[in-house]
Amino acid sequence: MDTDEQLAPAVASILAAARERGGGGERVVVTDARSLPDALAAAEADGRVPVIAEVKPTSPTTEGKRTDDPVELAEQMVAGGATALSVLTEPEHFGGSAETLERVRAAVDVPVLRKDFLLHESQLDVVESDVVLLIARFLGDQLEPMLTAARERGFGVLVEVHTESELAAAVAAGADVIGVNNRDLGKLEVDLGTFEEVGAKAPEDATLIAESGVATREDAARMRRAGADGLLVGSAIMDGDVRANTERLTTPMDEIQ
Numbered sequence: 022m023d024t025d026e027q028l029a030p031a032v033a034s035i036l037a038a039a040r041e042r043g044g045g046g047e048r049v050v051v052t053d054a055r056s057l058p059d060a061l062a063a064a065e066a067d068g069r070v071p072v073i074a075e076v077k078p079t080s081p082t083t084e085g086k087r088t089d090d091p092v093e094l095a096e097q098m099v100a101g102g103a104t105a106l107s108v109l110t111e112p113e114h115f116g117g118s119a120e121t122l123e124r125v126r127a128a129v130d131v132p133v134l135r136k137d138f139l140l141h142e143s144q145l146d147v148v149e150s151d152v153v154l155l156i157a158r159f160l161g162d163q164l165e166p167m168l169t170a171a172r173e174r175g176f177g178v179l180v181e182v183h184t185e186s187e188l189a190a191a192v193a194a195g196a197d198v199i200g201v202n203n204r205d206l207g208k209l210e211v212d213l214g215t216f217e218e219v220g221a222k223a224p225e226d227a228t229l230i231a232e233s234g235v236a237t238r239e240d241a242a243r244m245r246r247a248g249a250d251g252l253l254v255g256s257a258i259m260d261g262d263v264r265a266n267t268e269r270l271t272t273p274m275d276e277i278q
């Protein structure tokens with residue numbers, strides 16, 4: 022795992038807050054998790070670009086904060102063709118909350134990913150979701166026990182990696198849905214070449230998600246050509262008309278005149 026000195030100050034601050042944040046009380050058990058791989062396959066069969074649209078009110082790399090009702094934003098994303106949603110629950114740096122995730126999940130019928138920086142098993146017990154994110158870089162040798170703990174509770178799990186060695190650790194831990202983050206959390210720089218390089222080394226049968234930095238249809242097509250089964254998109258959807266932005270990215274290039 023990184024020492025905080027190797028991380029951008031904003032990320033070190035996110036991690037410090039995550040270490041302090043308590044977990045839930047009672048063990049959460051999800052009995053009705055919506056499958057992310059199934060939803061991605063259904064979008065593909067429909068001829069839509071499979072996009073996981075992210076409800077991200079703010080972030081360390083975003084100016085200002087979006088204050089619209091997150092449920093309305095989520096509904097617009099689904100109306101725009103989003104295959105699944107990602108909802109930030111981190112409160113201090115991203116303006117998220119567990120309550121927002123609960124309200125969004127009750128309002129839509131697509132899989133909802135809980136996007137947070139989970140470091141302890143008890144943090145899984147804060148709120149039900151269909152999928153949780155586990156970040157290989159921050160969990161180190163705790164990745165496998167956290168993956169097991171999440172699956173035992175009924176969550177689907179998206180394991181995020183940024184490098185080939187994190188990918189190897191994720192595969193060794195048993196991850197089968199893997200996100201390659203184009204954003205380097207050490208420097209907060211985004212490079213779509215990361216997915217192209219690291220994703221190419223993933224096992225054939227893994228479900229692969231390209232995360233971060235997808236802004237245009239051309240970016241989406243580039244990630245799809247590199248093997249992405251799904252695209253996780255935050256800023257480019259949250260900035261402006263959320264429904265129109267989602268439609269633009271979920272419509273295949275060959276349908277655009």
Ligand SMILES: O=C(O)c1ccccc1NCC(=O)[C@H](O)[C@H](O)COP(=O)(O)O
Nearest residue numbers: 080081082232233234235254255256257
């Ligand atoms: O988005 C940030 O500014 C950020 C800063 C520090 C740590 C993590 C951060 N983002 C987490 C994410 O993974 C993204 O929200 C997600 O992949 C969507 O990225 P984008 O489409 O580039 O908004």
